[in-house]
Amino acid sequence: MDEALLRRLTPGVLTVLVRRGADFAAAEDAVQDALVEAVRVWPADPPRDAKGWLVTVAWRKFLDAARSDTARRRREDRVEEEPGPGPSSAVDDTLQLYFLCAHPSLTPSSAVALNTLRAVGGLTTRQIAQAYLVPEATMAQRISRAKRTVSGVRFDQPGDVATVLRVLYLVFNEGYSGDVDLAAEAIRLTRQLAAAVDHPEVAGLLALMLLHHARRASRTAPDGSLVPLAEQDRTRWDTAAIAEGVRILQSALARDRLGEFQAQAAIAALHADAPTAEETDWVQIVEWYDELAGLTDSPVVRLNRAVAVGEADGPRAGLAALAAVEDTLPRHAAAAAYLHERAGDPATAARLYAEAARKAPNLAERDYLTRQAARLNSRSRH
Template sequence: MDASLVRELVPAVIGVLVRRGADFDAAEDAVQEALIRALASWPHDPPRDPLGWLVTAAWRRHLDATRAQASRRGRELAVDAEPAPGPTPATDDTLALYFLCAHPSLAPASAVALTLRAVGGLTTRQIAAAHLVPEATMAQRISRAKRRLAGQRLDAPGDLATVLRVLYLVFNEGYGGDVDLAAEAIRLARQLVALTGGEPEVAGLLALMLCHHARRSSRVDADGRLVPLAEQDRSRWDTHLIAEGVAVLQGALARDRLGEYQAQAAIAALHADAACAAETDWVQIVEWYDELLRLTGDSPVVRLNRAVALGEADGPQAGLAALATVPADLPRRAAAAAHLHERAGDLSRAADLYAEAAAAATSVPERDHLTRQAARARHQLRR
């Protein structure tokens, strides 16, 4: 069975079942049962309409499960009608599923995990590995999220701010993970821009994704190791995506309703505009971080990133002074401090901080990269 086809079809099938009245949890269970049947029959008897086959099989499985629960007879009567035969309508329910998975009642971590499971098609084991937590822990997180969504309908109004946050987090999962979700996130962001009439923050998110995605091919080397921005081969950057991102951003900024995604996109565009790392306009980047601080209510994460930018614009000591105002337990603070100490010439402190950052890393590639940075700094100390 084609895994990419299944990953594409699953959100659509879940969406159809939810729109017909199934709870999210029940819909996903029915789709999994249908996939088991497909695994057995498709290799020797492939359907002409895979989507229609899965919808029919999953819907019948859902009806069987509903009928088996006598205490839920009232609900059975509401959904018992078998849909008319014929092709399944070509409705893209993926974006609607994002709205459902990004329900305001869910914590961001739970919303991302549920979205990766239901929309991205990742297994619980893959999601757990990506977040460096035990599979049982992730299974519980996803189960709790599905229980919270019990009774929610696909046509219920969603929260746009939450959808944007989850969509960007999913983009980042696809950007660095084993399963490519980044392009799908961009597709949905384009769809959302059209749906909202070019809402500036939605356009800002799309611009941000495009500028990041343009650098994708240069982010890892031939051995799969992370390559820092300053060391990336900029000839491999996709200039068409950068140009599109800049144009989308300019259109959003022209509407004079600045938001945090637009500010982040402006920073990404400045990085993309530099022909080499040495030509990066760090002064203007710091100014955009100042705007971002205002927009986010003095976010510690923004202060962290601003400190690194300030270290490039005004020197590492200025960056370290700014970093001193950032909470010590903030993720990636140790990595930022290591970079600034290394630039200041304190290799011993930098090596210790790189090792500390590696121990706290939230992904395997990041952990491996920081471990190599610590080893490199220690090697230079011995020379």
């Protein structure tokens, strides 16, 4: 069973049901039922038109559910007659579904939560909650409220570009982390959006994705262990992707409508431009973090800025900047550990590395931080 194919087809199938009049929650349930049926049937009898098969089965599941619920009988009068099997449209509906799930009736945070569900963006509730620094239960409630809000609403009013950009970047970052391989799909959709929408922030996001993705091959060792930026083999970076990202970014910046994705891309471009880690222009990176902090009140931005200050002005200055950032923030302990080690305090650094490892969001990061703590503890014993 090709799980990647099912994941790729799901948004398009969901879009078809929504277009035909199904509300989002009912459509999502019907699509999930169709996916279960596909897992059961396809290994022995694979269809020639996978999407068409899923659409037909999901639509039947939706109609069956509607007919079994007396409260929904009125809606049956509005839905189309079930279409016969046949070839499905070759049009890629994924990006349209992102816009539809950013419905004007939803708040931006609810739209992002709904949009990044497994059925649309490919992420679980837990992954979305981790990305937005809230408990999983809180995010589950947010998604449930979003579904209730759009229940019965016909998705014919697309939301705004800013919400869709946030969703695409969240999906990209989850893929970039290695937990779910969705980075290439996020880049593909952002390319589509950039071709359809003339907006510097869309270009900024595409540039940012390309610049990050260019380093992906060097981010892990052959054994799967994490390789930090300063230790990466820069000969393995994708120079074509870097050149494209820089070109797109420069064009966007020339329009003088700076946004947070353009600022993040500028920081990524400075890292990509340095032949070695030691030659990184940290002073200019701090300046871009100052610009970024003025555009968004993100605590993650302030944490990353503190690390950059530590590189530009010394670890003591970095620790002073870090003191203004909430210590409950994920990766705060890791940043503090790094700066304390550079400041000549290995004991404190080892303790903080161990603390950061316990809070790490994924196995690769936890193993890396654990090794750093062990390295410093071993050094102190000799």
